Amino acid sequence: MIHWNTELADEIGLPTAWQDPENRLQWLSGNALPPGSQPYAMCYGGHQFGQWAGQLGDGRVINLGDVSARDGQNWTLQLKGAGPTAYSRFADGRAVLRSSVREYLCSEAMACLGIPTTRALSLVLTGDSVVRDVFYDGNPAPEQGAIVCRAAPSFLRFGHFELAASLGDSAMLKQLIHYALSNTSTGHVPFTPDSDLDVSAVLAWFETLCEQTLKLAVDWARVGFVHGVLNTDNMSAMGLTIDYGPYGWLDAYDPSWTPNTTDAGQRRYRFENQGRIVQWNLYQLANALAVVIPDHEALQSIVESLSSRYESLYQQMMCHKLGLEEFEPRHQGIIKMLENLLQSQETDMTIFFDRLKQFSVNGPQENEGTADSGSQAVTELQHCVNDALYDGKVLDDNLPLYRQFALEYRSVLKGTSQERRHQLMSSSNPAFILRNYLVQQAIESLDGGDQQPFDELFQALRSPYRDQGTLSAKRPEWARNHPGCTALSCSS
Structure with a gap:
């Protein structure tokens, strides 16, 4: 056993x-079944990279069953990497240490950031050797096998509904909808295949799921997370982040970045496109x-309201990252200016926003229209954010952009208390990301x-809104093109 998540175990309230x-x-x-367990694997379909892929399923996930927590919350426990299932096709149903560590750490990091996610209860080495072709270059090699125990209120996916619909199985589709409704309301309502659906209840559930999913994508944008494989079979019908494969976190701010080598050409799942993709998936x-x-x-x-709703949520999120209480139309300019500034040179997004808290709301009066206009503001801004710049300083060509942003930012902050601004920014901008x-x-x-680096990292991710010293520093140069640090395949 590499790790046992004591906090999650206590939250679930597992039997003695x-x-x-x-x-x-x-x-x-x-190696053995818990008392009362009836293991099963789930079947679902999905659109992969925009194309219908037909039937898929849990190729290496075995569900152990459900546990009812002390607060009444249902938790499904499942083992990922425990062996083949009916849906493994030609795969071995195993998982390697590499991908298992990534899932274990990231699901817990996401939870600690306050973002809805599946959880990780344990990480176990199997002692088996698992052969994988990491780079899909024809050079498979043995790796250590591992198993993650995942936990969630439900692992129901968009792809479950899609498969039933594609088969024309109305009874199955109704039962799935009924299950979804039962898991998002109090009490269990008996299901009968011939009964009519409560259309208003289904529409209310779908609208709520849309809102949850849009907020989820906005939260990913807030912390610089790129999922990497937003296929519909990787979308939770509970509004959770699910399936941590070739994910990544922005180091240098690059809206076109995707960590997934399979998506390197099309970049369908790039950082800036995640909002549009989740809307497509909801459709x-x-x-x-x-x-x-x-x-x-x-x-x-x-579905026609999704675009405007996402834009509204995104604008409000960006305002909070800037320390502004509520979005106003006049704030659109400062948001766009900020996005341009972050792209003007290699800039660490996380550190930039964390340091921006130090920029004062009320600077000294400057004479507008003069050669020195904004000089004090831009000097202060540079001093605040230099740590975020991979060049170590603002490049001369970018000084006008920084000056414009500094003056406009200070202008929109007028009337905002430093204390309230700091509260908003501190709760919206993590100091540590995985x-x-x-x-x-x-x-x-x-x-x-x-195991020490793993344990230290797990401890740090428990407090992402606090500075974690060297673990909060920007990416070192050696990691720029190091395997596993910038680009990843789906091999796991």
């Missing part, structure tokens, strides 16, 4: 038998629901038998 370390090890390594879910929901106009109305190179260092150390 789980307190025995030997029991836990046997159950979480897939596919609406198409599936339309098979059994006769009110197509209501569904159409919901940088790709940090995870890779932990993986390489674990592979060599040293």
Whole structure:
């Protein structure tokens, strides 16, 4: 057992038998079943990279069953990497240490950032050797096998609904919808295949899911997270971040960046496109629901509102990152100016926003229209954010842009208290993110038998809004093109 998530175990409130370390090890390594467990794998479909892929399914995930927490919350436990299932096709159903560490750490980092996500209960080495072709270059090699125990209120995906709709199985589709409604309301309502759906309840659920999913994508943008594989089978019907594969976190701000080498050409799932992609995915879910929901106009109305709703959520999020209480139309200019500034030279997004808190609301009066206009403001701004710049300073060609931003930012901040601004910025801008190179260092150390970097990283991610010293520093130069630090494949 590499790691046991004590905090999550306490939150779930597992039965007493789980307190025995030997029991836990046997159950979480897939060598024995917990009492009452009836393991199963799930079948679903999905659109992958914009194309219908047909039937997919849990190729290496085995669900152990559900646990009811003390607060009444349902938790499904599943083992990822425990062996083949009915949906493994030609794969071995195993997972490697590399990908398992990435999922374990990132799901917990996301939870600590306050972003809805599946969770990770344990990380176990299997002792098996698993062969993978990391770069898809025809050079497979053995790696250590591992298993992650994932936990979530439900692992229901958009792809479950899509598969039922594609098969024309209305009864299955109704049952899935009923299950989704039961998991988002109090109490369980008996299901009968011939009963009519409560259309208003289904539409309300779908609208809520749309809002949750849009907020989720905005939260990813807030912290610089790029999922990497936003296929519809990787979208949670509970509004959670799910399936941590070739994900990444922005080091230098680059809206066109994707960590997934499979997507390097098309860049469908790049950072700046995630909002549009989740809207597209919600539209596919609406198409599936339309098979059994006769009110197509209501569904159409919901999906047609997605773009404006996302834009509104994004604008409000950016205002909070800047320390502004509520978005106003006049703020659109400062947001666009900021995005241009971040791209003007290699700039670490996380450090930039963290340091921007130090920029004073009320600077000295400057004579507008003179040669010195904005000089004090831009000097202060440079002093605040130099740590975020990979060049170490603002390049001369970018000084006019920095001057313009500094003056405009100070202008829109007028009337804002320094205390309130600091509160908004501190709660919106993490000081620590799970940088790709940090995870890779932990993986390489674990592979060599040293667990300390992993433990230190897990401890740091528990407090992402506090500075974590060297772990909060920007990406070192050696990691720029190091395997696993910038680009990743889906090999896992």
